[in-house]
Each structure stands twice: as C-alpha cells, then as structure tokens.
Amino acid sequence: VKGLYLYGEYQKGKTYSIAALANELSKRGVKVIIAYFPDLVREFKSSIGDHTLEALISKLKQIEILMLDDIGGENQSVWIRDEVLGPILQHRLLDEKPTFFTSNVSQKSLMALMTTNSQKAEQMKAARIDARIQSLSDEYKM
Numbered sequence: 754v755k756g757l758y759l760y761g762e763y764q765k766g767k768t769y770s771i772a773a774l775a776n777e778l779s780k781r782g783v784k785v786i787i788a789y790f791p792d793l794v795r796e797f798k799s800s801i802g803d804h805t806l807e808a809l810i811s812k813l814k815q816i817e818i819l820m821l822d823d824i825g826g827e828n829q830s831v832w833i834r835d836e837v838l839g840p841i842l843q844h845r846l847l848d849e850k851p852t853f854f855t856s857n858v859s860q861k862s863l864m865a866l867m868t869t870n871s872q873k874a875e876q877m878k879a880a881r882i883d884a885r886i887q888s889l890s891d892e893y894k895m
Contacts, residue, residue: 756818756853758860758886761895767855770895771820774853778818786813787820791827797837810837814844820853825863834867835878842885852889860892 759767775785800806813819819841827833845852856863860883867879 754849754851756820756851756890758854758856758890758892759895760856760859760892763857765895767895768822771822771853771855775818775820784817785820786816786818787822788813790821790824793821794827794830794833797833810841813841814848816850818851818853819845820855822855823857824854825856825858825866829866829869831869831875831878834882839878839882839885842882842889846885846888854886854890859894860886 757771759770761767772787775787778785797806797809800809842852844850858866863886864879864883867882868876
C-alpha cells in the first residue's frame with residue numbers, strides 16, 4: 754500500500770491534509786505517527802546522548818503509518834540520510850508499511866538537496882533514498 758508525497762509552495766494545505774488523514778485514521782484505531790521532519794532530525798541527534806536513538810528508529814520503522822512532514826526542510830546531513838532515514842525507509846518498504854511525506858520540493862529536487870557534493874558515490878546514496886520514497890509513495894503537487 755502506497756502513501757503520498759505531497760509537495761508544493763508554502764501554505765497550500767499539505768500539512769493540514771496529512772494531519773486530517775492522520776486524525777481520521779487514528780479514530781479508526783490505526784496507529785499513526787506524524788512528525789515534522791526538521792524537529793525529528795534534532796530529536797535524532799539529541800537521542801544519541803541519552804542512548805535512545807535505536808529505540809526511536811525502531812518505533813518509526815514499526816508504526817503502522819508514518820507521516821514525515823516537511824522533508825527537505827531540515828539541514829542536510831549525510832548521517833541522517835544514510836544511517837537514519839535510509840534504514841527507516843528500507844524497513845518500511847520491505848514490510849509494505851504506508852509512508853507519507855510532505856515537502857516544498859518535488860521528489861527530483863529532494864534528491865538534489867540530499868546530494869552534498871558531485872561525487873558519484875554521493876549521488877548514488879541520494880538516489881537510493883529517492884528510489885525508496887518513489888516506491889513508498891505517489892507524488893502529487895498541491
């Protein structure tokens with residue numbers, strides 16, 4: 754089951770749409786996490802110090818439906834991309850767990866944002882994230 758990748762300019766209703774969906778699903782007993790991705794990135798970094806990073810990653814892998822709001826709005830980090838986001842998305846893809854995204858940029862532009870330099874290896878790592886997002890969601894412009 755695929756989720757959605759909603760993108761478009763600010764104030765077009767992307768966050769409102771997934772929040773309304775999350776609310777409706779939770780009323781029906783579905784376990785949903787909706788997370789503002791830039792804040793989640795900060796939480797990942799702070800969880801290293803208190804040794805809760807693996808538990809947080811596991812929770813995001815296992816939740817029935819995951820909604821990541823404003824992906825691409827965070828400060829880009831190779832560590833977040835390769836060691837945190839990649840494994841979460843890979844696990845969700847293999848377990849066929851619906852995953853939703855909102856962003857101000859298209860999937861193609863997100864891949865460019867996740868590429869920190871022009872080296873081939875760097876482009877391949879960003880392309881892996883892009884492929885996972887494409888497999889997990891259908892893209893719609895709002």
